[in-house]
Amino acid sequence: MKLFDVYPLFPIEPVKALGAYVYDKHGTEYLDFYGGHAVISVGHSHPTYVEKITNQLNNIGFYSNSVINNLQVDLAEQMGRVSGYEDYNLFLCNSGAEAVENALKMASFHNCKSKILAFEKGFHGRTMGALRVTDGPKIKAAFNGTITTEYLPLNELEPVEQALEEGDIAGIIVEGIQGVAGIIEPTVEFLKGLRDLADKFGVVLILDEVQSGFGRTGDFFAHQHAGIKADVITMAKGMGNGFPIGGIILSPEFKASYGLLGTTFGGNHLACAACSAVLDVIEEEKLLENVKNQGAYLIQALSKIESVEKVTGRGLMLGIVVNGDGKALRSALLTKHNIFTGGCANPNILRLLPPMNITQKESDKLIEAVKIELA
């Protein structure tokens, strides 16, 4: 059997990883400013993480959601404390798209409406509902085309209000910071406005924090920077530092009932151990502070480079907008400097999504390499 060939691959095979670095079988070291696509939050093979998952595997790795699993209860309590959403409720699943599916469904269950408002260039995943709210015609099949959503311009409140006035809207979904689009931020004013409109029209405000959550921007969730609360928040990527886990947290207004949501693997023992280890490290190593400091340092240094038009984003979710070919820069950083970075929908923009515990030494390496390549 061969692999179904859907991924264009860099000719590199990491076989080992530690902290902010990955290594191939020849021992060549690569600096990871991509975080395996925003997934590596507390660093590769962090000792706390390895120990917690190993211990859990030596006890019990999985049993179904038909029995008590106090690891889930403890994880909800820990997540409530670390995120500031203490009175919300947690439902665990396995990926970002699945988290989005559950969030959309909960909005519709809640007010019995059927439409969702979404935004231009937004990305929410590749399953049925998540694709429906994703602005990506190239990744939709004819099968998905039977359901359509109108994509509204980001950071404009008037079209949102007009659409809400037309009615039958269950919810609004917006990314904490648009990732796949190229690190585009909703403004504070826009997020506050969405909160007010959602309240006025009785619709559910869903913040998709799959990429921007779990500390990546220096706040636990990116939208907290705007001082608002969402009704439902989706999470995945950084949540398990590489272990597949996703989830939604729901305001107390949402009432649970048996069978309303469900999953076989979601919230399994190993996933809970992985996520709990991530939260332990975020707290113990004060990673939110580090994310803010390193983010500010990178923004300041990179913005001074002549061919850098601007640096977008916050914390360690940054977009370098270059005057010229961003794809060529990404490729040169990898082949000449052994530094992984991320691309995005816009070829002029590079995404930086490194582990949240990088130090100034790693930031300096990236800055120097960008300077050399753009000189």
Ligand SMILES: Cc1ncc(COP(=O)(O)O)c(C=O)c1O
């Ligand atoms: C904001 C956002 N939502 C949802 C998803 C889908 O997550 P997954 O690939 O885990 O299904 C992604 C993935 O990049 C994302 O960036």
